[in-house]
Amino acid sequence: MSRHFLKVLLALALPVSLAGIVLATPASAAQAVRLQYRTSSTGATTAQAEPWLKLLNTGTTPVPLNQVKIRYYFTGETTYRFACSWAVVGCSTVTGQFVNLATPVPTADRYLEVGFTSGSLAAGADTGDLQLRFYRADWQNFTQSDDYSFGAQTAYADWDKVAVYVDGRLAWGVPAAGGDPSPSPSASPSGDPGTSQGTLFDDFAYTGSSDPRLAQRGWTVRSNSGGPGVPGATWSPAAVTFPTVSGNQVLQLASSTDGTGSGTVHTELSTANRKFFEGTYAARVKFSDAPVSGPDGEHIVQTFFTITPLAHDLDPDYGELDFEYLPNGGWGEPGNIMYTTSWETYRNDPWLAVNTHTEERASFAGWHDLVIQVAGGRVKYYIDGRLFADHGDIYYPETPMWLMFNQWFIDLQGGSAPRTYHQQVDWVYYSKGEVVSPAEVQNRVGAFRAASTTFTDTVPNS
Structure with missing residues (x-):
């Protein structure tokens, strides 16, 4: 458990002598796309770039939008943030992440990659407006007139x-020359691509917490008492459900309280086997800043993490890698904050934590793609394709871990009105022994879904 208080048809290259550029032909005659662009921010310098896009299907068969990636190339000097202002297909289905080019060119050293979580583009149809924008994290103006895609x-x-x-x-366009090799075809869901020694993928297509397939597939829905969180609280399997959201089933953790310990419900889903160590962990998680019912203000923790049990105080084989979002603060923080924490060990009494953490004081409400890469003595945390933290040294894990999601209350703020908070998880992915980029994770998840694969686990038991 998490314990702060305890603690991503082949392109046709025309000869340079004939065209001087590389153009794309459709992946097949039946499935062809075209992109149109405009901007609502035309200045040479701007506070935010505003690429408005429209994708058209000029072929004869539908295009699954979760197979589509759109790349807008630009130059930058710092961290950027993506936002969808409005989209006909719904901003909730639109994703954006920033990826550095392996070989920068004068007009581009990175790109914004726009994707979709669901939907289909019918033959002869278009997506309608995708009103997108991105901006520097410090909100300083930047030059866009020298950007490749502007x-x-x-x-x-x-x-x-x-x-x-x-x-x-x-399938369309001219990538920034020299800096954007075509991505590898999406991984086959029936195999282990690259150097992977085993893959876990789960789309959470279950009927409920009592679905026997959960246990058969290596999941445990927690029901036993104990920490972390409010003393006297219960961990309720009944509060773990799998509703359909935007066409996909999701894992939903519904934690609630009436202001008393006995009236507090925590929720957790965990792997049963400790078989996850070096490699790449990823999940698409929806955090929430406010309860779905009742008054707001509780110090609640929403998580995606890995953990090794503590055999004894300051156990050197203990390990824990956390994404922890506190929408209302807690642990001395007054407002929303995201922590990524890597643990060496701890002692409960008197309390001593041996860990390192990176935090950002901002709202992370909504859907986010979370990735942890564990390799070569470093632990790298990514949020929506952005490198959020890089830890290592003594904080690198030594032993296999469980993989978990949970939601629990640090303490209670008083009042008897019931309040319920939701955390949702769209999918989870792990590749053993392989460093997978956030963009390639998206490609592989898209391949699983395109093949209607809702679950696979070829990770050997440790």
Whole structure:
């Protein structure tokens, strides 16, 4: 358990002598896409770039949007944030992450990769407006006139300086020259791509917490008492459900309280086997800043983490890697904060924590793609493709761990009105012994879903 208080048809390359550029032809004659672009921010410098995009299906078969990746290339000097202002397909289905180019060019050293979690683009149809924007994390102005994908037009028109990939293959546009090799085709859901020594993927397509497939597939829904959290609280399997959200089933943790210990419900889903160690962990998680019912203000913790049990005080084989979001603060923090924490060990009494953490005081409400890479003595945490933290040294784990999600109350703020908070998880992924980029994680998850694979586990038991 988490214990602060205890603690991502082949492109056709025309000869340079004929065209001078690389153009994309559709992945197949039946499935063809075209992209149009305009902007609502035309200045050479701006506080935020505003690429508005429209994707058109000019083929004869539908295009699953979760197979589509759109890349807008630009230069930057710092951390950027992505936002969807409005979209006909719904901003809740639109994702954005920033990826550095392996070989920068003068007009681009990174790209914004836009994806979709669900939906289908029918033949002859278009997505309608995708009103997107991105900005520096410090909100300083930046120059966009020298960016590869930027254009100052204010009416939609075909734009080949934004690339579109369908199922991992270039389907439209001219990528920034020299800096953007075509991504590998999406991983086959039936195998272990790259150097992986085993893969776990779960889309959480279950009927409820008593579904026998949960145990058969290596999951445990917690029911036993104890920490972390409010003394006297229960851990309720009944509060762990699998509703359908935007066409996909999700894991939902519904933690609640009436202001008393005995009236407090915590929730947790954990793997039964400790078989997860070096490799890449990923999950798409929805955090919430407010309860779905009742008054707000509770110090609640929403998590995705790995952990090794503590055999004794200051056990050197203990390990824990945490994403922990506190929407209302706690542990001395007055407001929302995201922690990533890597643990060496701890002692409960008197309390001594041996860990390192990185935090950001901001709201993380909504859906986020979380990735942890554990390799070569370093633990790297990513949120929506952005490197959030890089830990190592004594905080690198030594032994296999469980993989967990839980939601629990640090303490209680008083009052008897019942209040319930939700944390949701769309999918979880793990590749043993392999460093997988956040963008490639998206490709692989998209491949599983395109093949209607809701679960696979080829990770050997440790």
